[in-house]
Amino acid sequence: MHDPKYLRDNSNLIRTSLGMRGQDVPWDVVQNLGDERRILTTEVEQLRHELKKGSDEVARLRRAKEPAEQAMAAMKGLGDRIKNVEDSLRKVEETLGDLALRIPNLPHQTVPVGSDASGNIEIRRWGTPSSLTVPAKPHWEIGEALGILDFDRAAKIAGARFAVLSGAGARMERALINYMLDLHTGSHGYREVLPPVMVNRKAMTGTGQLPKFEEDLFRLRDEDYFLIPTAEVPVTNLHREEILSEDSLPVRYTAYTPCFRREAGSYGKDTRGLIRLHQFNKVELVAFTAPDRSYEELERLTGHAESILQNLRLPYRVVTLCAGDMGFSAAKTYDIEVWLPSQGQYREISSCSNFESFQARRANIKYRPAGGKKDAKTEFVHTLNGSGLAVGRTLVAILENYQQPDGSVVIPDVLRPYMGGMERIALQPA
């Protein structure tokens, strides 16, 4: 969400900066409602002032034991007038508020211009894709052959875009989760949290999933709860309606959660395998910083996510998303893409974003600058998050990059302690 005052005075500037991203915003309506809101507010406040004065006069007369009927009669009806104007004001504010919540964040100056993924810019690569002698098999073939991935039974018990992991597959997923959490808490300074995976409407609005993207979410039938599409939602909202002290910043959390996405509109994409599921596991990194620190934090956080891939010896690259490819709430996003031999390309495995004050404003997360002086006015924090990493896709990358000509899969060194010393996944009869 944007600063309402800034939005009112600079809607043209915002509109130009957003370009394509702001296409579906009814800018004229926003402008008119903003003006109307100001006029109605002034009117309500004047009427209230009058009422207050009148009521004080009644009170004064009563105390002085003087007749107050005339003063009371004069105020009669004023209350109704106020109610009428307030009704109009409330309607304007509701409409304006809803529209304002649907305006995306402004891209940072360093974000490249572009309308889709082709405008993204690669900024670095790590590792070298191995040249296999035989054609690389896709992970679902490897996994099904080894008896550790079962899509048929997943479809039976749930439906398309679900998976069952079993045996060493389930074990490796669990190993990855533990390894990631241990690294982030032990070496990178994050506090582990295990939040609810269902949240209310306010939380979803705070991080920007609502009101605009309700069709992407799973919602419960009998309660107004949603399944989280990412741990970003519950973890960022931990501090909703709070004022943090500057000394406590930066606040860094890591959380493992399952994530639930309807994937509406993605029919035909990645229909096979683990890449795009309705339910998947993710370890998330979330940070709250002072505004002048958020961009250095973005680099740090991205580096923390990268370190997992480096330790797993998985080749990857980092790209800066162009304005048109960024998510709704982000001001700047780095995607980390891992090499998938079967596809001969890099695929997203982490997305690290700085939201600046966009989410903080929606969720009302502030901090009080240190220094003690009276100029210590509260200010919105900056929020960031990134996957560290998407667990299922990491499993995919391991299966594909560590596949052997005999169909087995070698387990990366750092995971072996988490898998009881296992060094290789060979055929596992069910």
Added chain:
RNA sequence: GGAGAGGUGGCCGAGUGGCCGAAGGCAACGGUUUGCUAAACCGUCGUAGGGACAAAAUCUCUACCGAGGGUUCAAAUCCCUCCCUCUCCGCCA
């Protein structure tokens, strides 16, 4: 799910119709005193919106006592609905 109690500023807590944005305490911040610490004393100390000013400082108005409605000239205070917390009962991993 049933019964009861309660939600007031960063925290605790007073306040049953007007003089209440709200006593008092704690915490915090500034200062005096002090060899240091502590104590004592003095002072400051909510958030948001509108207007005035080129802007900052400042001034001014309005709103906010869980949320939303109602009664009244006037609501933290009375009434209704909802949300949340706590206690007991039921159910339950």
